[in-house]
Amino acid sequence: MAASTLSEVARLAGVSLATASRVLNGSTRKPAEDIAERVREAADKLGYVPNAQAQALAKSSSGLIGLIVHDIADPYFSAIARGVQEAAHQQNRMVLLASTSGAPADEKEAVAAFAARRADSIVIAGSRSVRTEDKQGNTELAAELDRYCRNGGHVGVVGHPVVGASTDEGYHVVKVPNEELSAGLAAELAATHEGSFLIVAGPEGLYTSDDRVRGFQRGLADAGRPTAEVIRTGFNRAGGYEAGLALAERIKASKERLCIFAVNDVMAIGVTAALRPEGVWIPRDATIAGFDDIETLRDFRPALSTVHLPLEDIGRLAAGDPDTPPVSGAVKLRRSTETPVESQV
Amino acid sequence: MAASTLSEVARLAGVSLATASRVLNGSTRKPAEDIAERVREAADKLGYVPNAQAQALAKSSSGLIGLIVHDIADPYFSAIARGVQEAAHQQNRMVLLASTSGAPADEKEAVAAFAARRADSIVIAGSRSVRTEDKQGNTELAAELDRYCRNGGHVGVVGHPVVGASTDEGYHVVKVPNEELSAGLAAELAATHEGSFLIVAGPEGLYTSDDRVRGFQRGLADAGRPTAEVIRTGFNRAGGYEAGLALAERIKASKERLCIFAVNDVMAIGVTAALRPEGVWIPRDATIAGFDDIETLRDFRPALSTVHLPLEDIGRLAAGDPDTPPVSGAVKLRRSTETPVESQV
DNA sequence: TTCATATGGGAAAGCGCATTCCCGTTGCAA
DNA sequence: TTGCAACGGGAATGCGCTTTCCCATATGAA
Structure with missing residues (x-):
């Protein structure tokens, strides 16, 4: 990656390096218009492209914003990524991507790599975990983040604080009211659903999952309902599918219509997909709700009841966009949890 | 973003800058083990993080790979992005993201910005366009890419060559057999479908869309069928939805079962979504096929007939991964195009 | 013992740019 | 006419690192 340099431009224009820099790459001092024109012409003729690395080095600010997701192809993350990308664009920065599968x-x-690139800020999306196998990783991550912040970096975390991070300068959590919203969902569901509830959750220790479980249980309790059974599985479609397979027989055997709360939309879809070939229809034989309100899944039928989350805004907020409204979700009851009376089988 | 520097480490370890560099950041020359240990200790104590900008500047290679997509939240692009990300990870690079909505x-x-950052290579995903409004943009893009390549950059384009780019050194197109696959899809559909066909396409001038239309028409012709009518609309879900609205009355009025080919999956979903509330059911009243085989949409019902594209592999290939198999798609006939006999309404 | 040959550490020259000084001009008031 | 401020351009320094070149020491053969 060689290219023409500023000094080449300066020489061609017959001015000094300093002047060329001032003309081309913005400065408080504006050289005279005729000189500026000469420089611009020279730059154009040479196809000059400023070396951002060198600029960053010289003024120690990279214009980079690092984004850490579990999997960029997961619609949840790609929606957040879009928000981050937009914020970055507004701030005239570029986003650096890292996928980590959540480890x-x-x-x-990834944080180290971003720090190495002197990213101005880092956004971490994806649920925090307190599982024991992640203990050491968490500690190291926290240390790395602390160091990054101490060196002047800004960190935006979606959902929960990074486990063990000392809430330092520049450290900033976009709170997602998972628990409240889940409670709200439970309340609304309890209002129309008579039978029992069951929760298909992610592995224990995953904050997002745990919060949603807790909130849902609380909502049930507030509505005078018994605690729901919780099935632990993978926090993704495959996990939901597995749970669905495990549940099919049981649902068919039981007389009552079970209401399933999958802690995120893709899991709910997985459950439904597993149930369908078994002849278990939603909402006829069981009802189901998810969480996130993933855009790509909105055309899914039966329409999935869920909790809307402004994922794009969340991304924007985490990326430090000042004029993004605070996070506020909303329960969306749709066909998948309709009561039998209204439903036409 | 200040942090401890290599020279601080060197001083603390009581060695020279050169030695510290050799120990910490890899070199052909390996200093003695005891010295190396001292340096590593010092680095650890200071929390040294190498400045990648400075490294890039010094060895003129940034370890960056730029990815240009229309919209990262679009599942088509996020799947490709995952592939690129994986390839980058293998190559020990990071991916820089840019969303451009296709303009x-x-x-x-974006290319200029990547060039400024001295990205080692650039991947451009998303259909090329020859629409007149994009004429100038295309020319400029081609010029920018040419310059980038001439300076030693590598470019990987998904699908079609960038309009007007002189096929230079370092310029590399991942061919997607859109036309052939569409022809194959048409052939398979023609084998079971008696009635007429209709194509819901993107705007004229979008290569991907045009290729798929052309292929489909060819496939029909080869099967002795008349040319299908083509409806032009947006190349996304909204476009499909619009087309669906426009088609509803017509389908209801007509006696025959229309077979719709939407040139991508999200458009197909859009069409279906618009048709459903109108009482037009798939595949009872009309059949529909898409293209891409988007993962998130696989649980959609009726299961969408489509053409599978190995999007992740495409991303990997475009990112220059050597041991990724060449692109090969496959027609997937599913429920949405089943013939009446087999379908249970 | 002596000279040629590794071996390994250090000094220094950049990589491409921003920026701080410095200095020659110019404009204007005194 | 003189003096001073304001202006605008240039030389030089440094951002943090890699890498070449040089030099001191250790090693082996003669």
């Missing part, structure tokens, strides 16, 4: 150890690597 | 002018900006 804190990988996330630590 | 060549924006893409040109």
Whole structure:
């Protein structure tokens, strides 16, 4: 990657390096218009492209914003990524992407890499975990983040604080009211659903999942309902599918219509997909609700009841966009949890 | 973003800058083990993080790979992005993201920004366009890319060559057999479908869309069928939805079962979504096929007939991964195009 | 013992740019 | 006419690192 340099431009224009820099790359001092024109012409003729690395080095600010997600192809993350991207664009920065499949150890690597690139800020999306196997990874991640912040970096975390991070300068959490919203969902569901509830959750220790479970249970309790059984599985479609398979027989055997709360939309879809070939229809034989309100899944039928989350805004907020409204979700009851009376089988 | 520097480490370890560099950041020359240990300790104590900008500047290679997509939240692009990300990870690079909504002018900006950051290579995903409004943008984009390549950059384009780019050194197109696959889809559909066909396409001038239309028409012709009518609309869900609205009355009025080919999956979903509330059911009243085989949409019902594209592999290939198999798609006939006999309404 | 040959550390020259000084001009008031 | 401020351009320094070149020491053969 060689290219023409500023000094080449300066020489061609017959001015000094300093002047060329002032003309081309913005400065408080504006050289005279005729000189500026000469420089611009020279730059144009040479196809000059400023070396951002060198600029960053010289003024120690890279114009980079690092984004850490579990999997960029997951619609949840790609929606957040879009928000981050937009914020970055507004701030005239570029986003650096890292996918980590959620392992804190990988996330630590990513943070280090971002720090190495002197990213101005880092956004971490994806649920925090307190699982024991992640213990060490979490500690290291926290240390890495602390160091990054101490060196002047800004960190935006979606959802929960990074486990063990000392809430330092520049450290900033976009709170997602998972628990409240889940409670709200439970309340609304309890209002129309008579039978029992069941929760298909992610592995224990995943904050997002745990919060939603807790909130849902609280909502049930507030509505005078018994605690729901919780099935633990993977926090993704595959996990939901597995749970669905495990549930099919049981649903068919039981007389009552079970109401399933999958802690996110893709899991709900997975459950439904597993149930369908078994002849278990939603909402006829069981009802189901998800969480996130993933855009791509909105055309899914039966329309999935869920909790809307402004994922794009969340991304924007985490990326430090000042004029993004605070996070506020909303329960969306749709066909998948309709009561039998209204439903036409 | 200040942090401890290599020279601080060197001083603390009591060695020279050169030695510290050799120990910490890899070199052909390996200093003695005891010295190396001292340096590593010092680095650790200071929390040294190498400045990648400075490294890039010094060895003129940034370890960056730029990715240009229309919209990162679009599942088509996020799947490709995942592939790129994986390839980058293998190559020990990071991916820089840019979303451009498909405007060549924006893409040109993005290329310039990547070039400024001295990205080692650039991947451009998203259909090329020859629409007149994009004429100038295309020219500029081509010029920018040419310059980038001439300076030693590598470019990987998904689908079609960038309009007007002189096929230079370092310029590399991942061919997607859109036309052939569409022809194959048409052939398979023609084998079971008696009635007429209709194509819901993107705006004229969008290569991907045009290729798929052309292929489909060819496939029909080869099967002895008349040319299908083509409806032009947006190349996204909204476009499909619009087309669906426009088609509803017509389908209801007609006696025959129309077979619709939407040139991509999200458009197909859009069409279906518009048709459903009108009482037009798939595949009872009309059949529909898409293209891409988007993962998130696989649980959609009726299951969408489509053409599978190995999007992740495409991303990998475009990012220059050597051991990724060449692109090969496959027609997937599913429920949405089943013939009446087999379908249970 | 002596000279040629590794071996390994250090000094220094950049990489491409921003920026701080410095200095020659110019404009204007005194 | 003189003096001073304001202006605008240039030389030089440094951002943090890699890498070449040089030099001191250790090693082996003669």
